[in-house]
Amino acid sequence: MNRQLNFIGHISTPYNTLEACPNNITPEGPACKLTLKPEYRHELSGLNEGQEILILYWLQNPDEPANQPYRFPGTGDCNNSNLTRAGTFALRTPHRPNPIGAAVLPIETIIAGEITVHGLDCLNNTRLLDIKPAIFLETHR
Amino acid sequence: MNRQLNFIGHISTPYNTLEACPNNITPEGPACKLTLKPEYRHELSGLNEGQEILILYWLQNPDEPANQPYRFPGTGDCNNSNLTRAGTFALRTPHRPNPIGAAVLPIETIIAGEITVHGLDCLNNTRLLDIKPAIFLETHR
Numbered sequence: 001m002n003r004q005l006n007f008i009g010h011i012s013t014p015y016n017t018l019e020a021c022p023n024n025i026t027p028e029g030p031a032c033k034l035t036l037k038p039e040y041r042h043e044l045s046g047l048n049e050g051q052e053i054l055i056l057y058w059l060q061n062p063d064e065p066a067n068q069p070y071r072f073p074g075t076g077d078c079n080n081s082n083l084t085r086a087g088t089f090a091l092r093t094p095h096r097p098n099p100i101g102a103a104v105l106p107i108e109t110i111i112a113g114e115i116t117v118h119g120l121d122c123l124n125n126t127r128l129l130d131i132k133p134a135i136f137l138e139t140h141r
Numbered sequence: 142m143n144r145q146l147n148f149i150g151h152i153s154t155p156y157n158t159l160e161a162c163p164n165n166i167t168p169e170g171p172a173c174k175l176t177l178k179p180e181y182r183h184e185l186s187g188l189n190e191g192q193e194i195l196i197l198y199w200l201q202n203p204d205e206p207a208n209q210p211y212r213f214p215g216t217g218d219c220n221n222s223n224l225t226r227a228g229t230f231a232l233r234t235p236h237r238p239n240p241i242g243a244a245v246l247p248i249e250t251i252i253a254g255e256i257t258v259h260g261l262d263c264l265n266n267t268r269l270l271d272i273k274p275a276i277f278l279e280t281h282r
Contacts, residue, residue, distance in 0.1 A: 003199070005144040006238040040238065046231030053230075054243055056197075058144070089194075089272040090187030097147040097181065098270045100241070102195055129239045131230040 007127040009036040011057055013120050022121045024092075025103045029119025034128055041113030044131075052106050052134040055117070058127040059099035101126070104134050148268040150177040150254075152198055154261050163262045165233075166244045170260025175269055182254030185272075193247050193275040196258070199268040200240035242267070245275050 012033040015021045022029065034055065036044065047053065088096055105117040115131070153174040156162045163170065175196065177185065188194065229237055246258040256272070 003146040005146070008238050040230075043228035043230050046227030056239075056241060056243070086187030087184035089181075089184050090274055092273060092276065096271060097149050098197075100197060100271055102197070102243070102273060130237060130241055132233060132243060133231055135233065 005058065005129060007037075007058065007129065008040045008131075009034060009128040011035075011055075011120060011122060011124075011126040011128055013122055013124045013126070015122070016124050018123065021123060025105065025121050026119040027105055029121075031108070031116050031118055032120040034115040034117065034131065036113045036128070038113070044110060044113065044115070047107060047110060047115075047131070047133070049107050049109055052104055053115075053117075054130075054132045054134045055103045055105065055120070055128070056130040056132075057101045057103075057122060058129055059094040059096075059101045059122065100129065146199065146270060148178075148199065148270065149181045149272075150175060150269040152176075152196075152261060152263060152265075152267045152269055154263055154265045154267070156263070157265050159264065162264060166246070166262050167260040168246055170262075172249070172257050172259055173261040175256040175258065175272065177254045177269070179254070185251060185254065185256070188248060188251060188256075188272070188274070190248050190250055193245055194256075194258075195271075195273045195275045196244045196246065196261070196269070197271040197273075198242045198244075198263060199270055200235040200237075200242045200263065241270065 012035065013021075014030050014032075094101065101122055103117075103120055105119065108116040108118060110116075153176065154162075155171050155173075235242065242263055244258075244261055246260065249257040249259060251257075
């Protein structure tokens with residue numbers, strides 16, 4: 001079975017080091033660009049400015065070595081199952097079994113395969129995995 | 142770089158064929174269980190009943206052949222860039238460059254590494270990728 005990811009583009013943010021990244025997504029934050037690869041650009045048709053989208057991205061830093069084991073946050077320990085801290089799945093930590101980041105933000109503009117949003121908290125050049133309309137939120141608002 | 146996914150568990154739903162799956166997530170729908178692998182169960186600590194979570198899952202059917210190309214929805218065509226329909230990223234179609242499904246639902250119960258939610262629309266035994274607190278929604282409500 002194919003579990004391989006296909007990056008559809010990249011995200012430009014003002015943050016070039018992990019230390020510079022804010023801890024949270026803030027819709028009032030600086031402009032960030034989602035740039036799609038040419039072969040995926042026409043797949044943005046139907047999205048509109050002002051519409052909320054779910055953005056999924058791959059949090060692993062391209063400079064990290066391949067195949068490094070998943071480490072439980074705050075411990076550096078790969079096999080410690082006796083912790084009292086909050087678990088990974090109760091946190092937004094990037095140290096996850098699958099380092100997928102998620103944000104829901106409104107589209108400011110869509111121009112030539114580039115979407116502008118505001119306030120993402122990830123590194124510049126983070127790889128983009130998916131964009132979906134955030135309609136799944138409407139059902140229980 | 143490691144782009145390999147690690148399935149953290151599976152989702153049990155009442156739907157054993159794609160035809161049986163509903164088209165949308167409905168919080169009033171039937172109970173569905175998220176069962177974590179034993180090594181990830183303690184990572185649920187800190188999540189609470191009633192809390193909304195973002196659930197990410199891998200939409201590719203285990204019976205599909207590996208490495209099949211991405212097909213644009215509704216066309217079966219892998220290279221058609223001249224379509225007038227809504228694009229993939231404006232849809233929740235499972236036919237995506239990365240077949241990752243997403244749902245935001247409240248936790249009904251957490252018991253022994255199993256979370257119960259209601260109304261997922263995916264196949265029984267869908268593989269689970271991640272669970273996150275849905276705090277990213279709070280910023281712009």
